Amino acid sequence: MAAMSPVVFLVDVDNTLLDNDLIQSDLKRHLESEFGAASRERYWTILEQLFDELGYRDYLGALQRYRVEHPHEPHLMAMSSYLVDYPFASRLYPGALDVLERFRTWGATVILSDGDVVFQPRKVERSGIFEAVNGQVLIYIHKEQELEDVARRYPARHYVLVDDKPRILAAVKKSWSSSVTTVFPRQGMYAHDPAALAKYAPADLTVARVSDLLEFDLPTLLDAAKLNGAAPAACSALLEERRS
Numbered sequence: 001m002a003a004m005s006p007v008v009f010l011v012d013v014d015n016t017l018l019d020n021d022l023i024q025s026d027l028k029r030h031l032e033s034e035f036g037a038a039s040r041e042r043y044w045t046i047l048e049q050l051f052d053e054l055g056y057r058d059y060l061g062a063l064q065r066y067r068v069e070h071p072h073e074p075h076l077m078a079m080s081s082y083l084v085d086y087p088f089a090s091r092l093y094p095g096a097l098d099v100l101e102r103f104r105t106w107g108a109t110v111i112l113s114d115g116d117v118v119f120q121p122r123k124v125e126r127s128g129i130f131e132a133v134n135g136q137v138l139i140y141i142h143k144e145q146e147l148e149d150v151a152r153r154y155p156a157r158h159y160v161l162v163d164d165k166p167r168i169l170a171a172v173k174k175s176w177s178s179s180v181t182t183v184f185p186r187q188g189m190y191a192h193d194p195a196a197l198a199k200y201a202p203a204d205l206t207v208a209r210v211s212d213l214l215e216f217d218l219p220t221l222l223d224a225a226k227l228n229g230a231a232p233a234a235c236s237a238l239l240e241e242r243r244s
Contacts, residue, residue: 007107007222008156011133012163013120014113015188016210017096018088018127027059030082034075042066055142056114059083083119088127093187095211100132103160106218110154111137112161144171160221162210165190170200181225185210 014020031040047062054061060083067076103109111133113120120139124130130137138153140146144167159180163169167190169182184203187210190196205224207213213221 002153002155005108005154005156007158007160007218008154009103009107009109010112010150010154010159010161011100011103011109012113012165012168013111013115013124013129015164015190016162016185017093017100017129018123019091019093019188021188023086023088023091026086027083031079034079035073039066039070042069054116056116056120058116058119060119061116084122086123086126088123092127092129093210095209095214097128097132099162099210099213100129102214104133107156108136108154109133110150111139112143112150112163113137113139114141114143115139144168144175147172147175158222158225162213164188166193166196166200166203169203173201173204178225181205181221183207183213183221183224185212 011017028040028044031043035043043062043066046065047057047059050058050062050065060080063076063080063083067073070076100109111124111129113124115121115123117139121130121137124137124139136154138146138150140149143150157179159176160183161169161172161180162183162185163172164185164187166184169184172180173182182203182205184191184206186192186206186208205216205221
């Protein structure tokens with residue numbers, strides 16, 4: 001079993017480090033340009049159906065299903081190349097890699113993402129995120145259901161989770177309670193969904209942009225996990241350790 005760390009940072013990818021909304025807009029424009037508006041809408045319908053089935057957006061899987069419906073479409077191979085070779089690094093939010101670098105000076109920094117086993121790792125690698133975290137990447141189907149595995153791989157007295165989805169932040173907070181600081185960068189479609197914001201408890205810390213985290217020091221991040229007005233014991237002990 002890995003040694004216990006004082007703090008581990010868990011950072012999401014889509015709409016946390018990468019502007020996934022813009023990636024989707026680019027994909028829609030490319031689909032319409034290559035196949036027309038009707039085909040674009042059909043592909044997106046398949047994509048959303050797969051999301052309902054799988055719990056994540058399987059872009060390559062949706063393309064395969066589209067191919068079954070259109071077996072003689074000549075441009076599909078070019079479409080798969082577009083997806084695989086997309087310039088993900090150009091869609092990093094400003095300061096995203098700097099935040100990862102800052103986190104790494106304080107503790108182990110791990111990408112914690114949902115997605116398929118081909119396209120999502122490709123996205124992480126080609127964006128430069130893989131290198132920025134020294135290859136420490138975890139990709140699950142439903143990451144909020146895999147916290148036991150996360151803790152086994154990266155045991156820590158305290159975690160800092162950065163994610164754009166209120167549902168994920170609330171689920172992890174419910175499971176780990178005072179052992180996690182939840183951080184909500186209000187970026188992307190989920191971050192501005194009134195229903196989600198009303199349904200789930202607020203994160204310990206909310207920032208407008210992920211780059212805003214460069215303005216915080218470690219004690220402030222840990223202290224944000226207060227419960228009932230008192231700092232959790234694990235955070236207090238960690239802060240004492242760093243002061244000594």
